[in-house]
Amino acid sequence: MNISGGWRQAAIIGRHPVINDLVDQAPDPARRASHGNPSMKTLKKSSKLAHVLYDIRGPIMDRAKQMEDEGQHLIKLNIGNLAAFGFDAPEEVQLDMIRNLPNSAGYSDSKGIFAARKAVMHYTQAQGTQGVTLDDIYLGNGASDLIAMATNALLDDGDELLLPAPDYPLWTAVTSLSGGSPVHYLCDEANGWIPDLDDIRAKITPRTKGIVVINPNNPTGVLYPDDVLRGIVDIAREFGLVILADEVYDKVLYDDVQHTALASLSTDVLTLTFNSLSKSYRACGYRAGWMVVSGDKGAARDYIEGLDMLANMRLCANVPGQWAIQTALGGYQSINDLVREGGRLHRQRELAYELITAIPGVTCVKPQAALYMFPRLDPEVYPIQDDRQFFLQLLEATRVMLVQGTGFNWSRPDHFRIVFLPHEADLREAIGRIAKFLGDYRAKHAKQRLVSVDADPAEQAVDSPVKLAAKAG
Numbered sequence: 001m002n003i004s005g006g007w008r009q010a011a012i013i014g015r016h017p018v019i020n021d022l023v024d025q026a027p028d029p030a031r032r033a034s035h036g037n038p039s040m041k042t043l044k045k046s047s048k049l050a051h052v053l054y055d056i057r058g059p060i061m062d063r064a065k066q067m068e069d070e071g072q073h074l075i076k077l078n079i080g081n082l083a084a085f086g087f088d089a090p091e092e093v094q095l096d097m098i099r100n101l102p103n104s105a106g107y108s109d110s111k112g113i114f115a116a117r118k119a120v121m122h123y124t125q126a127q128g129t130q131g132v133t134l135d136d137i138y139l140g141n142g143a144s145d146l147i148a149m150a151t152n153a154l155l156d157d158g159d160e161l162l163l164p165a166p167d168y169p170l171w172t173a174v175t176s177l178s179g180g181s182p183v184h185y186l187c188d189e190a191n192g193w194i195p196d197l198d199d200i201r202a203k204i205t206p207r208t209k210g211i212v213v214i215n216p217n218n219p220t221g222v223l224y225p226d227d228v229l230r231g232i233v234d235i236a237r238e239f240g241l242v243i244l245a246d247e248v249y250d251k252v253l254y255d256d257v258q259h260t261a262l263a264s265l266s267t268d269v270l271t272l273t274f275n276s277l278s279k280s281y282r283a284c285g286y287r288a289g290w291m292v293v294s295g296d297k298g299a300a301r302d303y304i305e306g307l308d309m310l311a312n313m314r315l316c317a318n319v320p321g322q323w324a325i326q327t328a329l330g331g332y333q334s335i336n337d338l339v340r341e342g343g344r345l346h347r348q349r350e351l352a353y354e355l356i357t358a359i360p361g362v363t364c365v366k367p368q369a370a371l372y373m374f375p376r377l378d379p380e381v382y383p384i385q386d387d388r389q390f391f392l393q394l395l396e397a398t399r400v401m402l403v404q405g406t407g408f409n410w411s412r413p414d415h416f417r418i419v420f421l422p423h424e425a426d427l428r429e430a431i432g433r434i435a436k437f438l439g440d441y442r443a444k445h446a447k448q449r450l451v452s453v454d455a456d457p458a459e460q461a462v463d464s465p466v467k468l469a470a471k472a473g
C-alpha cells in the first residue's frame with residue numbers, strides 16, 4: 001500500500017487510527033531511497049536509445065513542466081495537440097465511440113475491426129489508390145504505433161532509410177531504434193521546402209531499403225506538387241525501394257490546394273501509407289490510426305509476414321478508438337469548416353504568418369497545410385550556437401514554449417517550429433513575447449558586435465555595426 005505525501009500529512013494531522021496504521025506500514029519514500037538495494041546495479045537506458053532524439057517532448061518540455069509545477073502559466077506552441085486548444089472531435093464520432101464502448105472490452109482482430117478497415121478501404125478507393133483489400137489494412141494506436149511497426153519489420157542492423165530533413169522526429173527515432181541508419185535527404189527551403197530529388201538519388205546506397213515522405217509536411221506545413229511525388233515514385237521504382245508515406249495531415253489543407261495520395265500514383269511500387277484520426281478529426285487521444293499496404297505485394301510477402309507478426313504480438317489496437325474510424329471517415333467532414341477562408345485554423349495560420357514574418361531577421365515559407373510553420377532565424381542577425389539552449393532561455397524569459405529546429409533533425413541551429421493552434425488573442429500574445437525576446441537578443445548582440453568591432457578595426461570593413469544594426473532592424 002502506498003500513501004502519497006499529502007495523505008501522509010493529512011493522516012498525521014487527523015489522527016484517524018486506520019489511516020495512521022496504514023501510514024506506519026507504508027514505506028516512507030525518503031527512507032526507501034536512503035536504504036537503497038545494495039545488489040542493484042546502476043540502471044542505464046539501452047544503447048539502442050543512444051541516437052534517439054525526440055525533442056518535441058524533450059528537455060525544454062521538462063523545464064516547462066517544472067515551471068508549471070511552480071505555478072507559472074505557459075503558452076505551449078510546441079505540440080500539435082488540437083484538443084488542448086479547444087478543437088473538439090466531431091460530436092457524431094464521440095457519440096459512436098461511446099455507443100460502442102460496451103462492445104470494446106475484448107481484443108479485436110489484430111489488424112482491427114471489420115467496419116473500420118472497410119471504411120479505410122473505401123477511403124483509399126476515393127483517393128484513387130488501386131488494389132487495396134481488407135487484408136492490406138492495419139489499425140494501430142495512432143499512426144505512431146504503425147510507423148514503429150513498419151520500420152521494425154523492415155530494417156536489419158545497418159539498413160538505411162531515407163528520411164526528410166527537417167522531419168517529424170519520430171521517423172528518425174524509430175529508424176534508429178529498429179537498428180537502421182537514418183539518412184536524411186534535403187527538403188530545400190529555397191525551393192519552398194520541396195524534397196530535392198537529386199539529393200535523394202545521391203544518397204541511395206546498396207543498404208537503402210526505403211524512402212519516407214511526409215506530405216503534407218510536419219514541420220514545414222508544405223504540400224508537395226504531383227510532379228515531385230511522381231519523381232519520388234520513379235526513384236523508388238528504379239532502385240526497388242519501399243515508400244513510406246506519412247499523410248496524417250491530408251485533410252488539413254488551406255487555399256483550396258489538393259492533396260494527392262502517393263499510393264495513388266503507382267500500382268507497382270510497394271507503398272505503406274499512414275494516417276489517423278489525430279489531426280483531421282481532432283482526436284489525438286483516441287489513438288486511432290491506420291496503415292495501408294499497396295502496390296506490388298508479391299515481392300514483399302516476407303515483409304508483410306513480418307508486419308503481421310508484429311501486429312499479432314501487440315494483440316490489437318485500442319478498440320474504442322477503432323469504433324470512431326468508420327463514422328469519422330464517412331459523412332460530413334467538419335475539418336473543411338476550419339481550414340476554409342475565415343475558418344479558425346485558416347485565420348490562425350494567416351495571423352501567425354503575418355506576425356512571425358514581421359519580426360526582423362525572421363523569414364518563413366508560408367504553410368499551405370498542417371498546423372505548423374518552420375521559420376528561419378537569419379544567422380547574421382541571430383548568431384545562435386546552440387538552439388536548444390536558446391529556446392530554453394526563450395521559454396524562461398517569455399513563458400512561451402517552442403521546439404528548436406535541430407529537434408526536427410535540421411542540421412543548423414537557425415530554425416524553430418511554431419504551432420498555430422492557439423486562439424488569435426493567445427497567438428498575438430505569444431508571438432508578441434517571442435518578438436520582444438528576439439528584439440532584446442538583437443540589441444544585445446549588436447552591442448557585443450559594436451564592442452568587438454571597436455576592438456578590431458579590421459572587422460569594420462567586413463560588417464560595420466551600422467550595417468549590422470540595419471540588417472537586424
Ligand SMILES: Cc1ncc(COP(=O)(O)O)c(C=O)c1O
Pocket residue numbers: 080141142143144145168214217218246248275276277278284288289
Ligand atoms: C507527420 C506526423 N506523423 C505522425 C504523427 C503521429 O500521429 P498519431 O497521433 O496518429 O500517432 C504526427 C503527430 O504529430 C505527425 O505530425
